[in-house]
Amino acid sequence: MPSKYLVEEYMLLANILIAEHLYKYCKDKTLLRVHPDLENEKKTKLKEFFEKVGLGQMIDLTNGKTVSVSLETLRDSGDSAKFNVAMRKFLTCLQCAKYMCINDSEPSMYQHYGLSF
Numbered sequence: 001m002p003s004k005y006l007v008e009e010y011m012l013l014a015n016i017l018i019a020e021h022l023y024k025y026c027k028d029k030t031l032l033r034v035h036p037d038l039e040n041e042k043k044t045k046l047k048e049f050f051e052k053v054g055l056g057q058m059i060d061l062t063n064g065k066t067v068s069v070s071l072e073t074l075r076d077s078g079d080s081a082k083f084n085v086a087m088r089k090f091l092t093c094l095q096c097a098k099y100m101c102i103n104d105s106e107p108s109m110y111q112h113y114g115l116s117f
Contacts, residue, residue, distance in 0.1 A: 027102045034098050037064070042093040055086055 022030040038046070043061055050056045058074055060066035067090070075083045 023102055030102045032100055032102060034100060036095045036098065038093055039095060046089065046093045049089055050086070053085065055082060058082075059086060059090075 019032070038061070047056065047061055050059045050061075055074070059070045071083070071086060071090070074086055077083075
């Protein structure tokens, strides 16, 4: 659905613009929710799992964007069983969100793994 993707893009853009404003004007008063990359050990085990169940060539764990594209492609393939297995296993490997104050760290720490920005 093109309209769904358009709405998602506008939501992301709105969040980015608000974050940029807060970073510029409200550093010491802003709390961010960040989602770090997968831990290396969990990423290795996830890759091994996907290879064992025949999804190794379908899921690219390079970064959040490649994972997202891989999972969307798998979902669009129509094989809901494989997609559900991949999603459940992937979600169990994610790190918990962390909260941080903007002035406590460098901008490189502000990331959202799942959204790849």
